[in-house]
Amino acid sequence: xxxxxxxxxxxxxxxxxxxxxxxxxxxxxxxxxxxxxxxxxxxxxxxxxxxxxxxxxxxxxxxxxxxxxxxxxxxxxxxxxxxxxxxxxxxxxxxxxxxxxxxxxxxxxxxxxxxxxxxxxxxxxxxxxxxxxxxxxxxxxxxxxxxxxxxxxxxxxxxxxxxxxxxxxxxxxxxxxxxxxxxxxxxxxxxxxxxxxxxxxxxxxxxxxxxxxxxxxxxxxxxxxxxxxxxxxxxxxxxxxxxxxxxxxxxxxxxxxxxxxxxxxxxxxxxxxxxxxxxxxxxxxxxxxxxxxxxxxxxxxxxxxxxxxxxxxxxxxxxxxxxxxxxxxxxxxxxxxxxxxxxxxxxxxxxxxxxxxxxxxxxxxxxxxxxxxxxxxxxxxxxxxxxxxxxxxxxxxxxxxxxxxxxxxxxxxxxxxxxxxxxxxxxxxxxxxxxxxxxxxxxxxxxxxxxxxxxxxxxxxxxxxxxxxxxxxxxxxxxxxxxxxxxxxxxxxxxxxxxxxxxxxxxxxxxxxxxxxxxxxxxxx
Amino acid sequence: xxxxxxxxxxxxxxxxxxxxxxxxxxxxxxxxxxxxxxxxxxxxxxxxxxxxxxxxxxxxxxxxxxxxxxxxxxxxxxxxxxxxxxxxxxxxxxxxxxxxxxxxxxxxxxxxxxxxxxxxxxxxxxxxxxxxxxxxxxxxxxxxxxxxxxxxxxxxxxxxxxxxxxxxxxxxxxxxxxxxxxxxxxxxxxxxxxxxxxxxxxxxxxxxxxxxxxxxxxxxxxxxxxxxxxxxxxxxxxxxxxxxxxxxxxxxxxxxxxxxxxxxxxxxxxxxxxxxxxxxxxxxxxxxxxxxxxxxxxxxxxxxxxxxxxxxxxxxxxxxxxxxxxxxxxxxxxxxxxxxxxxxxxxxxxxxxxxxxxxxxxxxxxxxxxxxxxxxxxxxxxxxxxxxxxxxxxxxxxxxxxxxxxxxxxx
Numbered sequence: 014x015x016x017x018x019x020x021x022x023x024x025x026x027x028x029x030x031x032x033x034x035x036x037x038x039x040x041x042x043x044x045x046x047x048x049x050x051x052x053x054x055x056x057x058x059x060x061x062x063x064x065x066x067x068x069x070x071x072x073x074x075x076x077x078x079x080x081x082x083x084x085x086x087x088x089x090x091x092x093x094x095x096x097x098x099x100x101x102x103x104x105x106x107x108x109x110x111x112x113x114x115x116x117x118x119x120x121x122x123x124x125x126x127x128x129x130x131x132x133x134x135x136x137x138x139x140x141x142x143x144x145x146x147x148x149x150x151x152x153x154x155x156x157x158x159x160x161x162x163x164x165x166x167x168x169x170x171x172x173x174x175x176x177x178x179x180x181x182x183x184x185x186x187x188x189x190x191x192x193x194x195x196x197x198x199x200x201x202x203x204x205x206x207x208x209x210x211x212x213x214x215x216x217x218x219x220x221x222x223x224x225x226x227x228x229x230x231x232x233x234x235x236x237x238x239x240x241x242x243x244x245x246x247x248x249x250x251x252x253x254x255x256x257x258x259x260x261x262x263x264x265x266x267x268x269x270x271x272x273x274x275x276x277x278x279x280x281x282x283x284x285x286x287x288x289x290x291x292x293x294x295x296x297x298x299x300x301x302x303x304x305x306x307x308x309x310x311x312x313x314x315x316x317x318x319x320x321x322x323x324x325x326x327x328x329x330x331x332x333x334x335x336x337x338x339x340x341x342x343x344x345x346x347x348x349x350x351x352x353x354x355x356x357x358x359x360x361x362x363x364x365x366x367x368x369x370x371x372x373x374x375x376x377x378x379x380x381x382x383x384x385x386x387x388x389x390x391x392x393x394x395x396x397x398x399x400x401x402x403x404x405x406x407x408x409x410x411x412x413x414x415x416x417x418x419x420x421x422x423x424x425x426x427x428x429x430x431x432x433x434x435x436x437x438x439x440x441x442x443x444x445x446x447x448x449x450x451x452x453x454x455x456x457x458x459x460x461x462x463x464x465x466x467x468x469x470x471x472x473x474x475x476x477x478x479x480x481x482x483x484x485x486x487x488x489x490x491x492x493x494x495x496x497x498x499x500x501x502x503x504x505x506x507x508x509x510x511x512x513x514x515x516x517x518x519x520x521x522x523x524x525x526x527x528x529x530x531x532x533x534x535x536x537x538x
Numbered sequence: 539x540x541x542x543x544x545x546x547x548x549x550x551x552x553x554x555x556x557x558x559x560x561x562x563x564x565x566x567x568x569x570x571x572x573x574x575x576x577x578x579x580x581x582x583x584x585x586x587x588x589x590x591x592x593x594x595x596x597x598x599x600x601x602x603x604x605x606x607x608x609x610x611x612x613x614x615x616x617x618x619x620x621x622x623x624x625x626x627x628x629x630x631x632x633x634x635x636x637x638x639x640x641x642x643x644x645x646x647x648x649x650x651x652x653x654x655x656x657x658x659x660x661x662x663x664x665x666x667x668x669x670x671x672x673x674x675x676x677x678x679x680x681x682x683x684x685x686x687x688x689x690x691x692x693x694x695x696x697x698x699x700x701x702x703x704x705x706x707x708x709x710x711x712x713x714x715x716x717x718x719x720x721x722x723x724x725x726x727x728x729x730x731x732x733x734x735x736x737x738x739x740x741x742x743x744x745x746x747x748x749x750x751x752x753x754x755x756x757x758x759x760x761x762x763x764x765x766x767x768x769x770x771x772x773x774x775x776x777x778x779x780x781x782x783x784x785x786x787x788x789x790x791x792x793x794x795x796x797x798x799x800x801x802x803x804x805x806x807x808x809x810x811x812x813x814x815x816x817x818x819x820x821x822x823x824x825x826x827x828x829x830x831x832x833x834x835x836x837x838x839x840x841x842x843x844x845x846x847x848x849x850x851x852x853x854x855x856x857x858x859x860x861x862x863x864x865x866x867x868x869x870x871x872x873x874x875x876x877x878x879x880x881x882x883x884x885x886x887x888x889x890x891x892x893x894x895x896x897x898x899x900x901x902x903x904x905x906x907x908x909x910x911x912x913x914x915x916x917x918x919x920x921x922x923x924x925x926x927x928x929x930x931x932x933x934x935x936x937x938x939x940x941x942x943x944x945x946x947x948x949x
Binding site: 141142248249250253273274310313314315407408409411412413415416419420427428430460461462465466507508511512515 | 552554555556558559580585586587592593597598
C-alpha cells in the first residue's frame with residue numbers, strides 16, 4: 014500500500030474538481046486530486062463545447078446569466094488556448110413564440126449580458142447557412158471551449174503549485190475519525206495497488222457521482238439527479254459562430270462550432286445511473302429536426318459521432334424530481350459539518366462548465382472559512398500554462414502548423430491533422446494512457462474516419478515507443494475501436510455508413526481484428 | 539468574392555462530407571506524384587477544408603494545378619479540385635500577383651499582340667526578353683507562349699466569301715474561345731468549314747473570354763463578370779441553338795466549372811451550359827444518331843492523343859478517339875496520362891514550370907515514341923505545352939476531320 018500525506022483531497026477530475034484543486038493549490042495548501050478514470054472523462058467531456066455568453070439564461074435564470082457573462086470573460090482569458098472566440102447568434106425562427114424576442118432583449122439588458130440586435134441580412138452574411146426565414150437575430154459573445162484542454166490547463170496549473178493529479182485512482186472509502194475526515198482510500202486502477210491519502214479536508218466534486226462519494230463518508234441521501242443529454246457532432250463546421258434558437262431553454266436549441274466539427278445539443282432526460290447513459294434513436298431524430306430549424310439541410314449533412322452526458326443536478330424540493338431541466342443550474346455546496354456532523358467534507362455540485370472557476374472559488378472560500386484561514390482566491394487573474402500569452406484558439410491552427418512541419422514530420426491522424434511528434438511526446442509523458450486518454454488531449458480519431466486509419470498507427474507507435482507488449486497494443490486498439498463504436502451506431506445514416514463500411518473492411522477484412530492475440534482479459538483501462 | 543457566391547460555395551464545401559479518406563484521389567494526382575511541395579488533393583481538399591474559416595494559412599494549396607484528376611477519380615463525389623480552387627481564391631484575395639492577373643487576361647493579350655504579331659512573336663522567341671519577363675513578371679523563360687496571328691478569326695470571317703452551298707440543317711452557334719479567336723485561328727476556321735460542310739449555318743457572335751484563366755488564378759469576381767457577359771453574347775445568336783466549341787477547357791467552364799467552382803447560379807449560365815457541346819462530343823453524337831457524313835478519305839496514321847484534364851472532367855469520356863477512328867486508317871493511341879502539366883496557366887509560372895514539365899514528362903515521351911510528326915489534343919494551352927516540350931506538332935482533332943473530308947485549307 015502506498016501512503017501519501019496532504020492537506021486537501023479533491024475527488025473528481027472534471028472541470029469542477031480541476032478548478033478546485035487549482036484554487037486550493039494556489040491558496041497554498043498541499044492538494045491531491047483523484048479520479049477513477051482520466052481527467053474530463055465524465056460530464057466535462059460530454060457536452061456541446063459552449064462557453065456561455067449568458068444569453069441562454071437571460072429569461073429563465075437571471076443570476077446564471079450574469080454569472081456566465083462574467084465568467085465568460087475570465088475563462089476566455091485564463092484558458093486562452095482552450096477557448097475559441099466564435100461569437101454567437103440568437104435567432105428567432107418564424108414558428109417559435111415571437112414575443113420571446115422582446116423578453117429576451119429585455120432580459121439581456123437586465124442581466125448585463127452583452128448583446129446587440131442585428132439585421133437578418135447581417136446574420137445571414139455572418140452565417141450563410143442559417144434559416145433565412147428567421148424574424149430576429151441577436152449577436153452575443155458565446156465562445157467554444159474544449160473541456161479537456163480546459164481541465165488539463167487547470168490541472169497543469171495546479172501542478173505548478175505543487176498539487177498532485179492522480180488519474181485512474183478510484184475512491185474506495187473516506188476514513189473519518191469521529192467527526193473529522195482523516196484520509197481517502199483509493200485503488201490505483203492501472204496497478205491494482207491500494208493508496209491511502211491522509212488529509213484534513215476533502216472536497217467532493219464528483220458531479221453526478223457525488224452522492225456515491227458522500228455515502229463513502231457515511232453521509233447519506235445526497236441526491237444528485239443525472240440529467241442525461243445527447244449531443245451529435247456533425248462532420249464539419251456548418252456554422253462558424255454559435256447559433257442559438259431564441260426560445261425558452263429547450264431541447265436541441267444550440268449548434269456550436271468546436272474545433273473542426275459543429276455540435277448540436279441537447280436533450281434532458283432524467284437518468285437512473287450516470288454510468289449507463291443511452292443515446293435513444295428518437296432523441297437523435299429530435300436533434301436532427303432541431304438542427305433543420307437552425308440550418309436548413311441539416312439532415313443531409315454528415316453526423317460523425319454522438320454521445321451522452323449526465324448533468325449533475327442537485328435535487329431541489331421546489332421542482333418535481335422528473336423535471337431536470339428546471340432544477341437549479343446554479344451551484345450548490347453541501348457542508349457536511351452542518352448536515353451530517355462531519356468536519357472536513359464539502360460537496361460541490363450542479364453548475365455549468367462556463368462557471369466552473371466561480372464554483373471552485375465558492376467552495377474553497379467555504380473551506381477556508383471552516384479552517385479559519387484567510388487566503389484570497391487568485392484563479393481569475395492568472396492564466397493557466399500555455400495560455401499566458403492570451404492567444405485564443407483558432408480552428409486553423411493545426412493546418413498552419415502542419416503547413417510548417419509536414420515535410421519534416423508524419424501525420425498520424427489525418428482527419429484531425431495530429432502530428433507524430435505531438436503523439437509521441439504525450440505518450441512519453443503519459444505512458445499508461447489508453448488511446449482514448451490520448452484522444453481527449455490530441456483529438457486522435459475524432460474526425461470523419463473515426464479511427465479507421467489512425468488507430469493502427471497509434472497502437473503501432475505505442476508498441477514501438479512504450480515497450481508495451483503486443484497483447485496490450487492489441488488491447489488498446491480494440492478498446493479504442495469499441496469506444497468509438499458506442500458513438501457511431503446511433504447515428505449511422507448517410508455518409509457515415511459508407512465510412513463505417515470501409516473501416517469495417519479494413520479492420521475485419523484486412524486486419525482480422527477479432528482474432529488478434531489478446532490479453533486474457535479484455536483491456537478496460 | 540460577393541456574399542452570394544460565398545453562400546453558393548457552401549454547397550461545394552458540403553461535398554467534403556462524402557470523403558471516406560480512401561486516398562484514391564492522392565493516387566490519381568499528377569502533381570503530388572512529382573513534387574512534395576503539393577501535399578496532395580485529399581490533404582488540401584476535404585481534409586484541410588474542415589480547418590478553414592476565412593483565414594488562409596495553407597499556401598501549399600496553390601501548388602494544386604486544378605487539373606481535376608482528383609474530382610474525376612473520387613468514387614464518393616467529393617468536389618476536391620473545386621474546393622482547392624475556392625481555397626486558392628481566398629488565399630490570393632488580398633495579394634494577387636501581377637503575373638497571375640496578366641496571364642489570365644487572355645483577350646487582352648490577343649488584342650495587343652495581333653496588330654504587332656511579327657514583333658510580338660519575335661520578342662517571345664528571344665531569350666533575353668524572356669529572361670526579363672521571367673524576372674519581372676514571373677513567367678518562366680521556357681514556358682510555351684502562343685503564336686500571335688496577323689489576322690483574328692473575326693477579321694477572317696468578315697473578309698471571306700460566303701459559303702457556296704446554302705445551309706440545309708439550320709443554324710448552329712460556334713464558340714471559339716480567346717485562343718481560337720486570336721492565336722489558334724486555323725483550328726477555328728477548320729471547325730467552321732467542317733460544320734458548314736455538314737450543312738450548318740455557322741453563327742459566330744462577337745464573343746469575349748469565358749474567364750477560365752481568371753477563375754483558375756482565383757480571380758472569381760472578374761471571371762464571373764466575363765463568363766456572364768459571354769453567356770449573353772452566345773445567347774444573342776439565337777434561342778435554343780446548340781453551341782459548339784473547339785476549346786475543350788472553355789466549354790468545361792460553361793458546362794460546369796463556373797457553377798461548381800465559383801457558385802455562379804445565373805439563368806443565362808445554366809441555359810448556355812446546357813446547350814454547349816465540345817466539338818468531338820457534338821460530332822460523335824451526330825454519328826450515333828446516324829447523321830454524320832462518314833465519307834472520309836483514308837489516312838494511314840497512328841496518332842498519339844491526349845485528352846486534356848479539363849476535358850476529362852466534363853464527364854463525357856473521350857469522344858475524340860472514337861470520332862477520329864471513324865476515318866479509315868486512323869489508329870489512335872491514348873496517352874493514359876492525367877495532365878500535360880500546363881493546366882491552363884499553371885505551367886507558365888516560374889515556380890511551377892519544373893513541376894509542370896515533370897507532370898508532362900511521361901506524356902511527352904509517349905507522344906514522341908508514338909508519332910514524332912503529329913499529335914492530337916483538344917485544348918490550346920495543352921497543345922502549346924506538348925509541342926514545346928516534345929517537339930511534336932500537335933493539333934486539334936478537327937484538323938483530321940477537316941482533312942478527311944477533303945476540305946480546302948481556309949483562305
